[in-house]
Amino acid sequence: MSSLWEYANPLKFMRTTDWLLPIVAVAAVVITTIGLVWGFFFTPDDFRQGSTVKIVFIHVPAAMMAINAWVMMLVASLVWLIRRHHVSALAARAAAPVGAVMTVIGLITGAVWGQPMWGTWWAWDPRLTAFLILFLFYLGYIAMWSAIDDPDTGADLTAVLCLVGSVFAVLSRYAANFWNQGLHQGASLSVAPGTRMDWAYKAPLYTCMVGFGLIFLALVLAGTRTEIRARRMKALVARERMA
Amino acid sequence: MSLKVTDLACARGGLPLLEGVSFALVPGQALVLRGPNGCGKTTALRTIAGLQPAMAGQIDSPPDTIAYAGHADGLKATLSVTENLTFWAAIYGTNGIDHALDRMNLRQLADRAAQNLSAGQKRRLGLARLMVTGRPVWVLDEPTVSLDAASVALFADVVRAHLAAGGMALMATHIELGLPEARVLDLGPYKARLPDPSSGFDEAFL
Amino acid sequence: MIALLIRDMRLAFRAGGGFGLGLAFFLILAVLVPLGVGPDRTTLALIAPGILWVGALLACLLSLDRIFALDYEDGSLDLLATAPVPLEGVVSIKALAHWLTTGVPLVLVSPVLGLLLSLPVPAYGWLLLSLMLGTPALSVIGTFGAALTVGLKRGGLLLSLLVLPLYIPTLVFGAEVVSRGAQGLAVGTPLALLAGITAGAVALLPFASAYVIRINLR
Numbered sequence: 073m074s075s076l077w078e079y080a081n082p083l084k085f086m087r088t089t090d091w092l093l094p095i096v097a098v099a100a101v102v103i104t105t106i107g108l109v110w111g112f113f114f115t116p117d118d119f120r121q122g123s124t125v126k127i128v129f130i131h132v133p134a135a136m137m138a139i140n141a142w143v144m145m146l147v148a149s150l151v152w153l154i155r156r157h158h159v160s161a162l163a164a165r166a167a168a169p170v171g172a173v174m175t176v177i178g179l180i181t182g183a184v185w186g187q188p189m190w191g192t193w194w195a196w197d198p199r200l201t202a203f204l205i206l207f208l209f210y211l212g213y214i215a216m217w218s219a220i221d222d223p224d225t226g227a228d229l230t231a232v233l234c235l236v237g238s239v240f241a242v243l244s245r246y247a248a249n250f251w252n253q254g255l256h257q258g259a260s261l262s263v264a265p266g267t268r269m270d271w272a273y274k275a276p277l278y279t280c281m282v283g284f285g286l287i288f289l290a291l292v293l294a295g296t297r298t299e300i301r302a303r304r305m306k307a308l309v310a311r312e313r314m315a
Numbered sequence: 316m317s318l319k320v321t322d323l324a325c326a327r328g329g330l331p332l333l334e335g336v337s338f339a340l341v342p343g344q345a346l347v348l349r350g351p352n353g354c355g356k357t358t359a360l361r362t363i364a365g366l367q368p369a370m371a372g373q374i375d376s377p378p379d380t381i382a383y384a385g386h387a388d389g390l391k392a393t394l395s396v397t398e399n400l401t402f403w404a405a406i407y408g409t410n411g412i413d414h415a416l417d418r419m420n421l422r423q424l425a426d427r428a429a430q431n432l433s434a435g436q437k438r439r440l441g442l443a444r445l446m447v448t449g450r451p452v453w454v455l456d457e458p459t460v461s462l463d464a465a466s467v468a469l470f471a472d473v474v475r476a477h478l479a480a481g482g483m484a485l486m487a488t489h490i491e492l493g494l495p496e497a498r499v500l501d502l503g504p505y506k507a508r509l510p511d512p513s514s515g516f517d518e519a520f521l
Numbered sequence: 522m523i524a525l526l527i528r529d530m531r532l533a534f535r536a537g538g539g540f541g542l543g544l545a546f547f548l549i550l551a552v553l554v555p556l557g558v559g560p561d562r563t564t565l566a567l568i569a570p571g572i573l574w575v576g577a578l579l580a581c582l583l584s585l586d587r588i589f590a591l592d593y594e595d596g597s598l599d600l601l602a603t604a605p606v607p608l609e610g611v612v613s614i615k616a617l618a619h620w621l622t623t624g625v626p627l628v629l630v631s632p633v634l635g636l637l638l639s640l641p642v643p644a645y646g647w648l649l650l651s652l653m654l655g656t657p658a659l660s661v662i663g664t665f666g667a668a669l670t671v672g673l674k675r676g677g678l679l680l681s682l683l684v685l686p687l688y689i690p691t692l693v694f695g696a697e698v699v700s701r702g703a704q705g706l707a708v709g710t711p712l713a714l715l716a717g718i719t720a721g722a723v724a725l726l727p728f729a730s731a732y733v734i735r736i737n738l739r
Contacts, residue, residue, distance in 0.1 A: 211682060215679055215683075219670075219679050221328075229737070232729055236687070236729055240686065240687045240689070250693070307329075310328075310330050366739070367738070383603045385600075388595070388596060389595055389596040390595060394528070405524030406601070406604045406606055448604075
């Protein structure tokens with residue numbers, strides 16, 4: 073009886089998130105706090121990078137969520153285009169600003185980290201460039217939503233934009249790679265030759281990642297609830313006008 | 316060949332406007348839609364023309380039979396009357412715009428750019444465009460806006476000739492067209508009922 | 522379909538059609554850059570490939586909002602959508618007309634502007650070839666952006682914001698072909714990628730454009 077699609081009904085979604093959102097929000101704050109405190113104060117300094125390295129506990133989770141948020145928007149857009157569930161479209165809309173902010177956090181923490189390490193706030197490194205481009209895609213997506221009055225038209229157009237944008241975002245990533253081999257280290261968690269990062273770092277880092285994931289989830293749920301209410305309000309106003 | 320609309324419901328901007336609209340047209344018949352402003356005449360015509368999906372109900376007509384003419388005439392200001400008509404004839408795969416030029420009294424204006432036509436002349440050109448489509452079902456939204464009395468009579472003649480040749484016409488208009496044989500459908504009674512508020516928060520938020 | 526192409530070309534060349542604006546913009550850019558950067562030939566030669574590509578991109582952008590906006594306003598788009606021509610074909614033809622009236626002239630004048638920017642001699646062929654291969658993608662992607670924003674008042678700025686990020690891969694590979702060509706390096710890889718992006722965009726984007734046009738006409 074209970075299928076995932078039930079939550080695509082706005083009423084059901086509101087009822088469920090009534091109790092789910094506070095739990096997720098509290099868990100997000102607690103886990104992120106634990107992760108950050110653990111990472112900042114209870115890990116050894118890196119022998120080369122000193123305590124600077126600890127910004128990794130914000131930088132990496134934020135960068136990860138910046139990409140995951142776009143992927144989530146892509147999935148939600150597909151669900152909207154194929155199954156026409158309104159909650160899905162609204163969730164995609166709610167995720168965009170969160171993803172954009174995560175991208176900015178990733179870029180800023182990267183700059184703060186890069187300054188002492190590479191001696192520059194900004195370099196046209198492929199990864200940095202790709203993130204900047206991702207931010208541009210977020211801006212376009214958000215601007216598209218805010219430019220359209222009719223919510224269903226907006227949902228359709230932004231969903232197509234998200235689909236096409238995803239393809240071009242991936243292409244841009246490869247283009248950036250091709251265009252300049254960079255300064256940025258490889259993926260910090262890759263299991264390539266030897267473990268690159270000690271468990272003393274990995275454990276708090278994973279904690280932070282879970283925490284950021286929960287923050288994202290909480291914000292998206294809250295945002296989606298706002299969007300649902302806004303649509304409800306629009307519908308009520310329209311109903312008044314009709315009557 | 317006929318146009319049959321069954322239990323049509325349509326919406327504008329996500330709001331239901333009309334429901335339960337049914338009628339049928341057979342060759343030689345014309346139907347005039349009436350109703351107050353904002354009652355959904357344009358929306359109904361756009362739905363029947365296939366520009367927007369119907370919320371419910373069925374529109375049965377053989378494919379490629381409908382020619383739609385909306386509020387705007389689809390004319391290019393910098394092209395001449397002949398160029399405008401020839402273009403649409405080519406798009407619809409018909410040839411010969413002479414008949415349309417003669418019937419809508421546009422012969423003298425054939426080489427004039429559309430931007431130098433008066434509002435009524437533009438409208439006549441827009442209606443001439445319908446004639447070159449070669450389609451049997453004309454779906455017309457306010458076809459007589461800015462036409463003078465003589466041109467309205469001209470238009471009525473053209474519609475009558477179209478009907479006599481086995482065509483059909485579906486028109487939304489406020490004024491008397493001088494087509495007494497056309498049936499009239501008042502859309503007022505088909506206004507969509509408000510969805511029950513106690514059903515609450517369904518998919519459509521209404 | 523041919524009739525549509527002829528009509529769009531004719532409209533572009535008639536008064537107020539905007540033909541030549543993109544070209545003039547391209548020329549002005551090629552004059553402004555040396556004025557801003559200084560007349561040093563080596564510096565100019567170094568940045569010429571990038572400037573020429575960015576210039577072509579921006580010149581292309583100028584005329585994008587005309588692709589559908591005028592047809593939308595005067596009702597032609599409604600009529601085309603109900604006419605016996607597939608909308609995918611209509612958007613492809615419109616992109617083609619845009620390319621013929623904007624892209625091709627840009628390609629043709631680019632060597633002259635290359636001269637102004639002291640583009641190294643071996644790069645001219647690659648400049649022509651890369652623009653010839655890349656500008657169709659600019660037109661097709663731009664048509665998609667124009668289709669997205671067709672129903673909006675003042676959609677022009679949004680159009681730029683949406684389209685420019687989509688131009689990035691084309692720009693990167695296009696400019697790379699020219700600058701590698703200028704240095705006498707092998708250009709096979711970026712050229713193939715550039716052609717691949719164009720081929721993919723030409724093949725697939727018209728479907729997306731037609732889909733969003735239908736949504737905007739609803």
